[in-house]
Amino acid sequence: MAKIRDPRFECMDREELRKLQGERLVSTVKHEYENVALYRQRMDEKGIKPEDIRGLDDLRYLPFMEKTDLRDTFPYGLFAVPTKDIVRIQGSSGTTGKPIVSGYTAGDIDIWTEMMARTMTAEGVDENSVVQVCYGYGLFTGGLGAHQGATKLGALTIPMSSGNTQRQIMMMHDLGVTHLCCTPSYALYLGESIREAGIDPKEMKLKNGSFGAEPWTEEMRVRIEELLGINAYDIYGLTEIAGPGVSYECEAKRGMHVNEDHVIPEIINPITGEQLPYGEKGELVFTTITKRGMPMLRYRTHDICRLHDEKCDCGRTFVRMERLMGRTDDMLIIRGVNVFPSQIEGILAGTQDVMPHYMLIVDRVNSQDTLEVQVEVTDAIFTDSLGRLEATKRYIGEQIKSVVGIKATVNLVAPHTMPRSEGKAKHIIDRRKL
């Protein structure tokens, strides 16, 4: 059984934790109001003074922050300390226009490192581990985040960064790597490449992996665990809040524990903004309560998720967040039904060994919404029999009907007919003109 790095906080009595969160929130709000013009203005508009926020129950009165706030105030507008106290910038390239950046004080780096050290402890890393980090190093928080956490735990850390799969496999094999950090899709690719290279994963020392930075499914977990012969754990994070390590899975694999002594998670109704109780599905919102360089108050992630506060089998009391169910901005409303592409991805991943490329095409014909799901036919599902191909097609259609609740036209298409982009694949074409 994996250790718990800091049971004082990770297993804290929930009432006590709420009190601690309240105290830290009050101090963060005061610090933010005094130092960040944009947030002061937003609080003033709502008629809220820092002294009105007296504890955790008052969190729901605070105004939200959005990703656009980071763009609009780029680069330093949300810093709450003088830039001389900032020691690091991390950020994302952003798909359009200006990047977003986040500034860290030395203390903020320590907090992030500690969150990631807890994460990796829960996932089996200690001073005897050999950790291979194949997240990119740079502005992206993945590489440095995992690196700092592993180093803090005294593990032997290999800063491979991303790319060059043959070299990754060679190092993994020759250096006796026990723990892998990368995106889940890269883990799948590595697993397949290892098999193709004729290496039996049992010859390797790999035991566990921390996979994040993109949404994945339970089916992908099963596949990664089979291919690499490891335990695959989900991790979550975002640059705006800290980086990877905001939440982490333990050996129970029943959702990711949020580092609640540093970050408060909430679920809100994405349309009304109203706070929802634990167990309900809605938009995930985070508030940092220890970060000083660039605190974020009620930051809307636009990720759809559920939180659970029942104590976990591992002994931790930190709230668990479920796997992300989609994005509020990816969410399609088809014939009045909320459809998340991730649901359809889950179905497709279950039909075969390798996740096929797919495209959702939404259109409106005779004022009726239509959904077409195009699935690329790979060697894994192709058979010489039209009957069996038709059966696969029917099966996908029936699953969509039962899981998502709408009728879809499924079409099998030849590989490489869908657009590929370097980073995130494009999966939706909405042709409706509303």
Place this chain on the structure above:
Amino acid sequence: MTSVKQVSVFLENRKGSLAAVCALLGESGFNILALSIAEIDTYGICRVILSDTDAAVKLLRDKGYTVRVTEVLVVCVPDRPSGLADVLAIIEKEDISVEYLYSFVRNSGFDALLIFRLSDSERAELALKRNCIKIIGQKQIEEM
């Protein structure tokens, strides 16, 4: 068992997709000895017997096609009235079903060459041989 390798290629049902795959094979020096298409509204399966299966499969995969190799039975059917009917009668008597069949572009002397995909090729082969029906193997195909 005397079977022959058949290459099945997934094709979308749109203008030019068959021409493209035939051109690719032709330009690379592969001879198409037999071909059939099974299609349904938006896609189809193109089945071919080629002069050099392994090299052709590699080429097709490299070019991004989805491909599967299956074993089929190639039967010399006497080129006379009831020739095919007699062969089918032998197969039917063994309670074997035909999934599909198609014929070669050329024939060999006085026989027509037919390609069979059967529910049980092994038993069919024995029954046909008992009835003096000739079966063609991979080696003979490659020499054609």
